[in-house]
Amino acid sequence: MTVTSPSSAPASTRPRPGTRTPPRKPKPAPTARGFSPMRLLGMLFVWLFTALNVLILYWLATAMFKTPLEIFNKPFHLPFTWFERGDPFYNLRYAWESAGFGNAFVVTVVLVAVSSVVIVLISAPAAYALTRLGVRGSNPLTSFIAIGMGIPFQTLVIPLFIGMSDLGLTNSLFGMFLVYVALSLPFTVFLLTGFFKSLPDELEEAAAIDGASPFRTFFTVMLPLARGGLITALILNAIGLWNETLLAIVFLTDNANFTLARALFTLYGAASYQSEYGGLIAGVAIVVLPMLVLYLLLARRIITGLTLGAGK
Structure with missing residues (x-):
């Protein structure tokens, strides 16, 4: 058995001195090699989930114009009685005035x-200081802020209520404002650190x-460049606070201070007692x-902003 040394290889196969070896052809992605059962299963799940959500949205949009009898007997038919x-x-x-x-x-x-x-106004300087100014202990402090994202705010309701009661801020919109800002800061600061990084x-130099x-x-150079991140943080906070229910139920008791989620919770009891299910669905x-319309209009900006902040 003979072993061929590189020097004995044919001259046509040896690279010439000074020539560059062409790079290897990249392997195709797993999903590009043809049929993939997992990919098919994933796409099927996504389309079924989308179809279910569209069906629920259709039911909601039609039920808000129906009588209670139509809601239960003809759930997927078009509304007729109130139009007639x-x-x-x-x-x-009924929901707008009576409730x-x-x-x-x-x-x-x-x-x-x-x-x-206010959340974005506080979070932007904090994120900039943690990522760009070389503050001593900025990395542990950033990690400490990230830990705050993992604490369920449900565990903080009782201590918050006791503290707010001592300060006389229960059943107060200013108190709700302070709670919203305090509980939203960890997520927003952590989100904006990715954009400033x-x-x-x-440019800073x-x-x-x-x-x-x-x-x-910060104000003339870096803040305008992080505009996409600021808008993304603003939209995400607006959507989250709009749908917040538990804190409003705990801290607000006066009808004049009710948020929409709190008013809907009250409407549920009244509409169930009066069988005004159409008004209840209209409230929902x-x-x-x-928020659904807002998300559909700004979904591309939100996704682009989150991808930019996570990919750097």
Whole structure:
């Protein structure tokens, strides 16, 4: 048995001096090699889940215009009775006026908007300081903030209620504002740290050479570059606070201070007693549909922002 040395290989197969060896052809991705049972199963699950959600949305959109009899007897038929009587918006009017959803809608919009803006205004400088200023102990502090995301806020309800009662802030919109901001800061700071880490160092160094202070660099250079992350954080906080129910049930007792979720909880008991199921479903639609429309309009921006922050 003879062993052929590299020097004895044919001249046509040996690379010439100074020539570059071509790179290996990359292997195709597992999903590109043809039929994959797991991929087919995953796609089937996604489409079934999507179809179920579309069906539920269709039922909600039609049931809000139906009488209770139509809701139970013809759940997937188009509404007829209220349109025949010339009062198609009876259920919506019942929820808006009789159940106090009009005032709750205004309270929720103002409270969620102010809270979301303040959360981002506090979180942005904090995230910038943790990631760009070289603060001593910034890494352990960032980890400590991330731990706050893993604490279920349900475990904090009783201590929060006792503390808020001692300060006289229960049944107060200002108290709800403080609770919303405090509980949303860990997630928002952690989210924005990813965006500030993704920004190039050269711009910050150029601003320092020009004599800009860290304060001015943050507001004039870095903050505009992180606009996508700020908008993403603002939208995510708005959606989360809009749907918040437990804290509103615990801290709010006056009808004038009810948020939409709190008003819906009260409407559930009254509508069940009066058999106003159409009004109850209309109340659910008033709570759900605004955030659904907002997400559909801004879904691409949210996904792009989260991908940018996670990929750097």
